[in-house]
Amino acid sequence: MTILVIAEHDNTSIKSATLNTVAAAAVVAMFVDEDIHVLVAGHNARDAVDEATKLAGVVKVLVADAPQLAAGLAENVAATVLNTAKDYSHILAPATAYGKNIAPRIAAKLDVAQISDVTAVVGADTFERPIYAGNAISTVQSSDPVKVITVRATGFDPVAREGGSAVVEKIEAGTDSGISQFVSREVTWLDRPELASAKFIVSGGRGLGSAENYAKVLEPLADKLQAALGASRAAVDAGYVPNDYQVGQTGKIVAPHLYIAVGISGAIQHLAGMKDSKVIVAINQDPEAPIFSVADYGLVGDLFKEIPELVAQLA
The missing domain is CATH 3.40.50.1220 (TPP-binding domain)
Structure with missing residues (x-):
C-alpha cells in the first residue's frame, strides 16, 4: 500500500498547496515506510505533470488525461481517484476549495470518515486538526482501511519544487458523471503575490x-x-x-x-x-x-x- 496525493493544478502548473500536502504525506510515510504517489487529473496537462515529477519525495506521478477532467469537476476527479483507491492506505488533498470539493465524495464512496484540515501527523492513523475556530486542537485516530485526509497548508512547510525524479504512469480517467458541467471561469490577474x-x-x-x-x-x-x-x-x-x-x-x-x-x-x-x-x-x-x-x-x-x-x- 502507498500514499496518494491529489494534485491541485490548472493544467499548466502545480498549485502551491499541493507542495504542503506532499510534505504532510512525507510525514505519514515516515511512520509506515510507504512511497508517495501524486495524481494529476486533467487534460493536456503535460507541463503540470512535468512539475509534479520534480517534487521532492514523490516516487510516481499518475496521469489521467481526458476532456472531462479539463475543468477539474469534482465528480469526475473523484471518480478517477476511486478507480485506484484500493491501492492506497492514505489519500490526501489540500484543504482548499478544490480539495474540499473532491475529498468528501471519495470518503463517502469508500464509506470511510474524512479527516479534515489536518495540521499535524502524530502517527499513521492519528492526526491533529483545529476546532472551535482554532481555539482547541483535536487529536483524531482512525481505524478506517483508507484514510481520506485534507491538509491545511499552513501546518506543513512545502517540499521543494526541484530535486525529485518520479516516474510517470498513465491511468484510466473516470467517466463523465454528466451531473455537472463547466460554464465559465473568471480569472483575476494580480501584480502582487497570491x-x-x-x-x-x-x-x-x-x-x-x-x-x-x-x-x-x-x-x-x-x-x-x-x-x-x-x-x-x-x-x-x-x-x-x-x-x-x-x-x-x-x-x-x-x-x-x-x-x-x-x-x-x-x-x-x-x-x-x-x-x-x-x-x-x-x-x-x-x-x-x-x-x-x-x-x-x-x-x-x-x-x-x-x-x-x-x-x-x-x-
Missing part, C-alpha cells in the same frame, strides 16, 4: 472606512514590501475589496513570514485564519482590540497617520 502563498501580507479592516481609503492607505505599503493584500470579513462585507481578499476561517488560511493587520479589531474568525503567521504586526487606535493579543508588535495610533509615515521610512 494571498494564500505570500511571504508578506498587508491586511485591512473596517477601520479604513472605505474602499478608497483601503487602496490609498494600504497599496503603497504593500508595494514597498512586495506583499499581498488581504482583508477582514468586515472589510469584505462592507465592499472595500472582493471576497478573494478575505483572510479568516471563512476566507483564506494564511501563515506568512510577516502579517500586518491595519484597522482590524481581531474577531475570532479572522484570528483563526492568520494567527500562525511567523510575525504579526497590529496597527489599531483601540488599545483593547483583540488583535493585540496575538500580535508580536503592536502600534496604537491613527492608521491614517502611522501608515504613511511607515511607507516614508521604507522609501
Whole structure:
C-alpha cells in the first residue's frame, strides 16, 4: 500500500498547496515506510505533470488525461481517484476549495470518515486538526482501511519544487458523471503575490472606512514590501475589496513570514485564519482590540497617520 496525493493544478502548473500536502504525506510515510504517489487529473496537462515529477519525495506521478477532467469537476476527479483507491492506505488533498470539493465524495464512496484540515501527523492513523475556530486542537485516530485526509497548508512547510525524479504512469480517467458541467471561469490577474502563498501580507479592516481609503492607505505599503493584500470579513462585507481578499476561517488560511493587520479589531474568525503567521504586526487606535493579543508588535495610533509615515521610512 502507498500514499496518494491529489494534485491541485490548472493544467499548466502545480498549485502551491499541493507542495504542503506532499510534505504532510512525507510525514505519514515516515511512520509506515510507504512511497508517495501524486495524481494529476486533467487534460493536456503535460507541463503540470512535468512539475509534479520534480517534487521532492514523490516516487510516481499518475496521469489521467481526458476532456472531462479539463475543468477539474469534482465528480469526475473523484471518480478517477476511486478507480485506484484500493491501492492506497492514505489519500490526501489540500484543504482548499478544490480539495474540499473532491475529498468528501471519495470518503463517502469508500464509506470511510474524512479527516479534515489536518495540521499535524502524530502517527499513521492519528492526526491533529483545529476546532472551535482554532481555539482547541483535536487529536483524531482512525481505524478506517483508507484514510481520506485534507491538509491545511499552513501546518506543513512545502517540499521543494526541484530535486525529485518520479516516474510517470498513465491511468484510466473516470467517466463523465454528466451531473455537472463547466460554464465559465473568471480569472483575476494580480501584480502582487497570491494571498494564500505570500511571504508578506498587508491586511485591512473596517477601520479604513472605505474602499478608497483601503487602496490609498494600504497599496503603497504593500508595494514597498512586495506583499499581498488581504482583508477582514468586515472589510469584505462592507465592499472595500472582493471576497478573494478575505483572510479568516471563512476566507483564506494564511501563515506568512510577516502579517500586518491595519484597522482590524481581531474577531475570532479572522484570528483563526492568520494567527500562525511567523510575525504579526497590529496597527489599531483601540488599545483593547483583540488583535493585540496575538500580535508580536503592536502600534496604537491613527492608521491614517502611522501608515504613511511607515511607507516614508521604507522609501
